[in-house]
Amino acid sequence: MRWLVLALAAVAIIAVLSLVDLTPRVESDFFFSADAPELRAAERIDALFPSRPQILIAAAAPDVRSSAYTATLEKLTDRLAALDGVAAVRSITSGPASPRAAFTGPFWRRLLVPATGSEPELTNLVVELTDGAAADPGPVVERVEETVAASGAESPDVALSISGVPFVVERIRRALLRDLEIFTLAAVAVFGLVIALLYRDRWVVAGVLATCLTSCAITLALLSLAGLSIGVLTANIVTIVFVLTLSHLIYLTANARRMGDLERALRVTGEASFWCMATTLAGFASLLLASAEPLRELGKAGAIGTLVAVAAAYGLYPPFLRRRAAGPDAGGPVEGPIAEESAEESVAGGNGWPAAAVERDRDPFGGRRLGWAVVLAAVLVALAALGLPRISTDPGLLAYFDPDSPIGTGLAVVDESGGSSPLRVLFAEPDGGRLDTDDALTRLAAVQEELEADPAVGTVLSLAPLVDEAARSVPLAGMMGSRRLVDLLSSPALGGVGRAFVTGDREQGLLFLRMREARRTDPRARIVDRIGGVLAEHGFRVQATAGLFELQGQLAGLVSSSLVTGLGGLFLLFVGVSWAVARDPRTAAAMMACLAGTPVVLFGVFGLAGLPVDFISSPAANVALSVGIDSMIHLAAAARRLRREGLAPGAAWDSVWVKARARLARPVAGAGTILAAGFGLFLLSSFPPTRRFGLAVVLGIGAATVFTLVVLPWLAAAPGTERRKEISPRT
Secondary structure, three states: OHHHHHHHHHHHHHHHHHHOOOOOOOOOOOOEOOOOHHHHHHHHHHHHOOOOOEEEEEEEOOOOOOHHHHHHHHHHHHHHHOOOOEEEEEEOOEOOOOHHHHHHOHHHHHHHOOOOOOOOOEEEEEEEEOHHHHHOOHHHHHHHHHHHHHHHHHOOOOEEEEEOHHHHHHHHHHHHHHHHHHHHHHHHHHHHHHHHHHHOOHHHHHHHHHHHHHHHHHHHHHHHHOOOOOOOOHHHHHHHHHHHHHHHHHHHHHHHHHHOOHHHHHHHHHHHHHHHHHHHHHHHHHHHHOOEHHHHHHHHHHHHHHHHHHHHHHHHOHHHHHHHHHOHHHOOOOOOOOOOOOHHHHOOOOOOOOHHHOOOOOOOOOOOOOHHHHHHHHHHHHHHHOOHHHOOOOOOHHHHOOOOOHHHHHHHHHHHHHOOEEEEEEEEOOOOOOOOOHHHHHHHHHHHHHHHOOOOEEEEEOHHHHHHHHHHHOOOHHHOOHHHHHHHHOOHHHOOHHHHOEOOOOOEEEEEEEEOOOOOOOOHHHHHHHHHHHHHHOOOEEEEEEOHHHHHHHHHHHHHHHHHHHHHHHHHHHHHHHHHHHOOHHHHHHHHHHHHHHHHHHHHHHHHHOOOOOOOOOOHHHHHHHHHHHHHHHHHHHHHHHHHOOOOOOOOHHHHHHHHHHHHHHHHHHHHHHHHHHHHHHHHOOOHHHHHHHHHHHHHHHHHHHHHHHHHHHHHOOOOOOOOOOOOOOO
């Protein structure tokens, strides 16, 4: 059976690697599902003002007006325009009548020459992708990067920086793929190494790795069959499922070694594992209520992985424990002390370990209550709670990349010059009037000026500067009037550029803004409301807002609400689970208090450190709580079994909780060490959200482990007992 399981693991892994597409899927609207209400505004604007994705390239130089600079940009513009997947390129040499017109024209100056001081220090190239490239921007982004790199090598005096939604999305996809390939394998290796050091048994290590890897492979296969691809959050699903499976195996191994009877260990551990599975399943299921597509995908994947984990743990791993039934020659005595129950119990059943191989129970804290440690933990929780009001679920776009990395530096340049996050605002006259009148254009110009003075706003494009541009460049424009100028701008003769900012009936207009992320101090939702307020002050009514800036603001709200509702729902469920496991109100209340402390420490530290809780790192709370719930359930179940075996609820402290802690101290601490070591590898990632995810999980696991071994026994123990004696190995 052992060799059969190992063969199954090998076949499953090879099949998944060969047949399942493990490349993370990241799209420009990957935050939400296609039918999410948050995308309806974007769909409404797209129906009126169709647009294509754009890549923005900032070209900085000591003198952007020089002929050498112009020649460099002309060559780069031509190269970019010739690439497959590129529909058009706008630069100071392509679009305006001349480079001089780009520096002086009201419209072209805003689009191509963002002001960074008294004199321009850079100009922009706007690369518009084709409809075909919009569906899969990866190849064209790669070609643009290669072209920009070649141009930079030829003209080192011109510093080129790339931004734009397709570029940012592709870089996020690459970072996730790198983490999936490198850190998942590294985490598995670290898990295996720590397990080997903990158990020092080659067959236990082989069984754990085979079971966990098979569980991961089956989960990936089921996700593929269900039509769920790897996304921004499910890129870490392999590590999560590995952890969920490993948690069951650690406690099963500990109980089997302590009891010396595999059948009894399966029964005892299975009860606690069922409740652990139920709470973890509920935690992932709560994510299905979120509108954010990544959270929903993680909810589905996590629910599937939770069920597969418990099935694999109890279906594949027992043969690696059963082998000791033959006696010492089957593998020799187990290293490490934890106390045996009794000689009779050690050999109970026909397939148990010999008494010499059974581990011995010994409380690592010598039977002490550790009241000082409980007080210290309470103080730390209180201090961490001070950081909860400072939690930010609305990080800037630059927070997704290291500031000193090439992409981080480039994004900072683009963001400072003209903004890096697009926002589109659909507006109209309150009474449905036309927007091509002199009065409407005058008020729109005032809106333009006021928004450009907002530190959170970079570039602002609208019908007003476009009409102003036409009035300066079109012959006899002064004799046409505003309506005829708008008609001319919307005609094929001028490329229909006016149709990008006003509808055919002239009753709805579009503001296109690029928002600055580095300067933003207010939440996105408040900034969008402020922009709407400026339009309202000048007599316009906002009908819809869309764009990456808006979607990230919506996502921030969804992350906040999911943390509250998801964790709140999990706590309510855990009230029932803790009672079902402990059958004692004091123990159930103690478990709830310890569970509540875990996210307080996790998020409080993030708040105090100024680290954002983005949509990639926010699910770390679910993972950490799953580990915490798991260890608390096993410890409470052990205490209940001791009472059921004859120790009354009012018995001395060291008669119940010290013995329960002695039985499970090693697996609880071992599980915390193994899981923290594996997730700690994510701290080495080059992708900041992945690092924050790893840090959050490590913090949560550390807090949950301390609460389980120190705080829970102290809170749950019956008061009025003062004995401190250490239990003997035969207690």
